[in-house]
Amino acid sequence: MHRTDSLRQGSDTMEILLSADELASGIGRLSDQVKGDVGRRPLMVVGVLTGSIVLVADLIRRLEGPVSVSMVWASSYRGTATSPGKLEMRLDLLPDLTGQDVLLVDDIFDTGHTLKALLEELRRRGAASVRSLVLLRKTGRAEVDIQPDFVGFDIPDKFVVGYGLDFDGGLRHLPHLAALDDDDIAAARAGQTRCSEQPASRS
Ligand code: IMP
Ligand code: MG
Numbered sequence: 049m050h051r052t053d054s055l056r057q058g059s060d061t062m063e064i065l066l067s068a069d070e071l072a073s074g075i076g077r078l079s080d081q082v083k084g085d086v087g088r089r090p091l092m093v094v095g096v097l098t099g100s101i102v103l104v105a106d107l108i109r110r111l112e113g114p115v116s117v118s119m120v121w122a123s124s125y126r127g128t129a130t131s132p133g134k135l136e137m138r139l140d141l142l143p144d145l146t147g148q149d150v151l152l153v154d155d156i157f158d159t160g161h162t163l164k165a166l167l168e169e170l171r172r173r174g175a176a177s178v179r180s181l182v183l184l185r186k187t188g189r190a191e192v193d194i195q196p197d198f199v200g201f202d203i204p205d206k207f208v209v210g211y212g213l214d215f216d217g218g219l220r221h222l223p224h225l226a227a228l229d230d231d232d233i234a235a236a237r238a239g240q241t242r243c244s245e246q247p248a249s250r251s
Pocket of ligand 2: 096097098099100122123154155162
């Protein structure tokens with residue numbers, strides 16, 4: 049099988065950083081923290097398309113009290129790039145946020161530019177409060193002066209896929225979180241034939 053195809057399906061040589069069970073425990077911790085924070089007040093969850101879809105689906109089912117959900121779109125990655133480019137945002141699906149308690153939910157805090165820009169936009173729209181939650185935070189990458197209010201897991205500075213996160217549009221469907229190594233990325237870019245079949249060690 050071509051390495052690119054194998055990569056698109058989730059190769060068994062990818063390093064698994066977080067199993068589906070570990071992710072589920074993390075969502076449990078995050079939802080407890082959110083419940084402790086908002087109690088039973090109405091909460092507007094705003095997910096960031098597309099990477100947060102799995103997280104939003106799992107998180108909202110663990111919340112109590114009135115919850116509404118809306119989505120915005122943001123992207124700073126293009127094709128097979130693994131470092132951010134120009135940030136694009138679309139907020140036209142948002143309802144009126146005036147007076148609402150908002151929880152912005154994204155998959156990962158990397159440089160932090162996406163979260164910072166979106167928080168500023170949501171605050172401009174008159175929300176009573178805006179907090180932020182991310183599943184993952186990459187170590188040593190932040191370029192902004194803010195941090196998310198709730199963080200599921202701190203992870204090493206690796207390009208990760210699965211549980212909503214993609215590489216070149218694929219691999220969002222993996223139930224676990226995996227890291228792509230340089231060979232995976234180079235091969236995906238070049239569309240080369242896969243030759244290594246060594247299983248990766250679990251970290
Ligand atoms: P930031 O603006 O640099 O914090 O980037 C945040 C966005 O980049 C996230 O919403 C993700 O969509 C994407 N991103 C950052 N790191 C990764 C990664 O390792 N895998 C997949 N997407 C990522
Ligand atoms: Mg994103």
